[in-house]
Amino acid sequence: MKTLKDVGEHNAIAALTANLKTVGDDCAVLPLDTHYDLVLTTDPLISGIHFAPDTPPEQIGWKAAARVLSDFAAMGADPQYLLINLVAPPEQEFQTLEKIYDGVSRLRKLFGVDLVGGDLSQGPVLELHVFGVGRVPKGKALLRSGARPGDIIYVTGLLGGSFANGKHLTFMPRVKEGKWLRQSGFVTAMMDISDGLATDLRHILKASKVGAALDSTAIPKNGTLEQALFDGEDFELLFTVRPEDADAFDFQCLEDLEQSFPRIGTVTDQPELLTLDGTVLKRKAFEHFKGES
Amino acid sequence: MKTLKDVGEHNAIAALTANLKTVGDDCAVLPLDTHYDLVLTTDPLISGIHFAPDTPPEQIGWKAAARVLSDFAAMGADPQYLLINLVAPPEQEFQTLEKIYDGVSRLRKLFGVDLVGGDLSQGPVLELHVFGVGRVPKGKALLRSGARPGDIIYVTGLLGGSFANGKHLTFMPRVKEGKWLRQSGFVTAMMDISDGLATDLRHILKASKVGAALDSTAIPKNGTLEQALFDGEDFELLFTVRPEDADAFDFQCLEDLEQSFPRIGTVTDQPELLTLDGTVLKRKAFEHFKGES
Numbered sequence: 330m331k332t333l334k335d336v337g338e339h340n341a342i343a344a345l346t347a348n349l350k351t352v353g354d355d356c357a358v359l360p361l362d363t364h365y366d367l368v369l370t371t372d373p374l375i376s377g378i379h380f381a382p383d384t385p386p387e388q389i390g391w392k393a394a395a396r397v398l399s400d401f402a403a404m405g406a407d408p409q410y411l412l413i414n415l416v417a418p419p420e421q422e423f424q425t426l427e428k429i430y431d432g433v434s435r436l437r438k439l440f441g442v443d444l445v446g447g448d449l450s451q452g453p454v455l456e457l458h459v460f461g462v463g464r465v466p467k468g469k470a471l472l473r474s475g476a477r478p479g480d481i482i483y484v485t486g487l488l489g490g491s492f493a494n495g496k497h498l499t500f501m502p503r504v505k506e507g508k509w510l511r512q513s514g515f516v517t518a519m520m521d522i523s524d525g526l527a528t529d530l531r532h533i534l535k536a537s538k539v540g541a542a543l544d545s546t547a548i549p550k551n552g553t554l555e556q557a558l559f560d561g562e563d564f565e566l567l568f569t570v571r572p573e574d575a576d577a578f579d580f581q582c583l584e585d586l587e588q589s590f591p592r593i594g595t596v597t598d599q600p601e602l603l604t605l606d607g608t609v610l611k612r613k614a615f616e617h618f619k620g621e622s
Numbered sequence: 623m624k625t626l627k628d629v630g631e632h633n634a635i636a637a638l639t640a641n642l643k644t645v646g647d648d649c650a651v652l653p654l655d656t657h658y659d660l661v662l663t664t665d666p667l668i669s670g671i672h673f674a675p676d677t678p679p680e681q682i683g684w685k686a687a688a689r690v691l692s693d694f695a696a697m698g699a700d701p702q703y704l705l706i707n708l709v710a711p712p713e714q715e716f717q718t719l720e721k722i723y724d725g726v727s728r729l730r731k732l733f734g735v736d737l738v739g740g741d742l743s744q745g746p747v748l749e750l751h752v753f754g755v756g757r758v759p760k761g762k763a764l765l766r767s768g769a770r771p772g773d774i775i776y777v778t779g780l781l782g783g784s785f786a787n788g789k790h791l792t793f794m795p796r797v798k799e800g801k802w803l804r805q806s807g808f809v810t811a812m813m814d815i816s817d818g819l820a821t822d823l824r825h826i827l828k829a830s831k832v833g834a835a836l837d838s839t840a841i842p843k844n845g846t847l848e849q850a851l852f853d854g855e856d857f858e859l860l861f862t863v864r865p866e867d868a869d870a871f872d873f874q875c876l877e878d879l880e881q882s883f884p885r886i887g888t889v890t891d892q893p894e895l896l897t898l899d900g901t902v903l904k905r906k907a908f909e910h911f912k913g914e915s
Contacts, residue, residue, distance in 0.1 A: 330715045330717060332712065332713050332715055332716060333712055333719070336716045338743075338744075341716065341742055342742050345708075345720065345723050345742070359703065369753075369755060370739060371706075371707050371741055372707075372741055373741050373745075375743055375745050410652065410662060412753065414664050414665075414666045414751045415638075416666060416749070419626055419627035420625050421626045422623045422624070422625055422626075423623075423624045423626055423628070423634065423637075424623060426626070426638060445662060446649070446663060446664060447664055448664055448666055449635050449638070450666040451626075451631075451668070452747065452749065453746045454745065458664075458707045458751040460662075460664055460705065
């Protein structure tokens with residue numbers, strides 16, 4: 330009998346959700362009314378997997394909520410509500426849980442998001458399951474499937490070393506940038522980087538049926554190139570812009586955001602082929618259940 | 623330092639969510655548009671807590687989704703979308719997970735609910751966290767806070783023995799009944815029975831600032847009176863009807879649903895006082911973390 334470890338996380342999700350058409354982007358986008366689409370997402374945060382048991386509790390709460398807000402950022406959507414299922418052992422100190430909620434509250438207040446429900450249950454280790462509800466103007470959500478050959482590939486910030494330097498616990502989700510990028514009208518595809526640039530870019534390539542050529546010198550690195558490509562948990566936005574719009578886009582970024590985003594590569598017409606400096610890039614991704622780290 | 627076990631589940635939820643006004647009913651109800659309110663809920667299902675490790679996987683999936691649909695039933699709301707966070711150990715057989723999803727699908731197809739997202743993560747035991755999204759006509763959700771002195775207390779079905787006889791794994795959530803009860807216009811307060819009649823009725827009493835007098839002979843029992851009062855996981859609906867409407871309500875039930883619901887007691891004007899056959903009923907509730915079962 331095959332176990333989850335044999336199958337791997339991404340394959341397992343793909344197999345279990347094969348007949349559901351809305352799964353695949355960072356959030357599900359569903360019709361709401363004449364003006365808006367409903368945007369839904371959920372992320373787990375599990376002790377020993379997503380954070381070390383000795384992590385300060387405020388940071389646990391912050392990360393749990395920030396991961397979900399980053400999913401909204403990835404679609405250019407507005408997060409509105411959160412619900413949290415908390416799991417904890419009976420011997421868990423109650424004060425720790427209060428501090429976890431403080432971490433959630435600190436972040437959700439920054440973005441005007443309400444915590445409206447959830448549950449608390451006994452279990453072997455500390456876990457948070459955060460469910461997010463929001464909206465986006467009808468038909469305007471940025472998907473992974475919109476990249477076209479020739480598009481320029483951008484990223485919003487430094488990649489790599491997030492686990493080592495603690496950024497994965499304190500990062501600011503790119504909600505404002507995501508919304509601006511959507512409103513700019515220049516972006517053709519977008520997602521957030523949770524599993525590492527090399528792995529997540531492949532999701533865009535698959536969904537858009539295109540390839541990509543990356544330029545190693547252009548990738549903004551926090552550490553080595555290897556780390557920038559494979560570490561994961563950066564929670565920066567990865568997006569593509571039509572080549573004829575790229576200069577206007579760069580200008581508009583400086584004008585509105587007072588910053589520019591690096592161009593790290595180009596979309597090609599070779600489906601799912603990812604190259605780095607002209608050489609095919611091998612897969613090496615963190616994936617749950619397969620024991621790599 | 624106080625632990626979760628010291629504090630208890632309900633007290634912990636109350637403390638952690640003290641400043642959130644929408645927590646307290648079975649679902650959160652939020653403004654959506656001019657016609658509808660948005661209805662959100664979430665329930666965990668954890669191996670060793672909510673189901674035995676040897677439970678058939680289809681029943682695990684069924685129960686996980688049915689608990690969430692029961693929350694919608696409790697408000698008279700329409701469930702529309704589900705998202706599922708699945709947690710499993712790496713050595714979990716993949717086929718078991720497929721069967722869990724089959725159980726979810728069998729139920730959600732019965733009620734026309736779409737599974738639109740979720741996540742899969744490694745963890746020490748098998749868990750499902752199901753998030754539900756739905757809607758209800760604006761201002762029409764049935765809350766726990768609407769009961770008034772004199773109202774008649776009803777329940778939709780047999781209470782007690784649900785763990786022993788397996789009903790907790792195979793029950794049909796009362797979505798259709800809940801919607802009919804809301805549309806009837808006769809119901810003043812409603813919730814579903816998950817922690818046992820005696821415990822859950824107290825939630826209505828607290829929210830409505832009233833008391834209740836139960837008639838032991840009128841309670842529909844699956845087993846002993848003790849079981850009917852305290853077992854929990856019945857997932858029947860508990861609701862109240864204005865006394866002047868009760869006869870018309872009973873007639874309408876027979877007419878539309880071809881069944882009648884038993885009258886099990888009366889709402890009184892003594893806040894939070896619960897009596898059974900004229901005697902004050904002591905608390906004895908299953909509560910996570912406190913080690914009672």
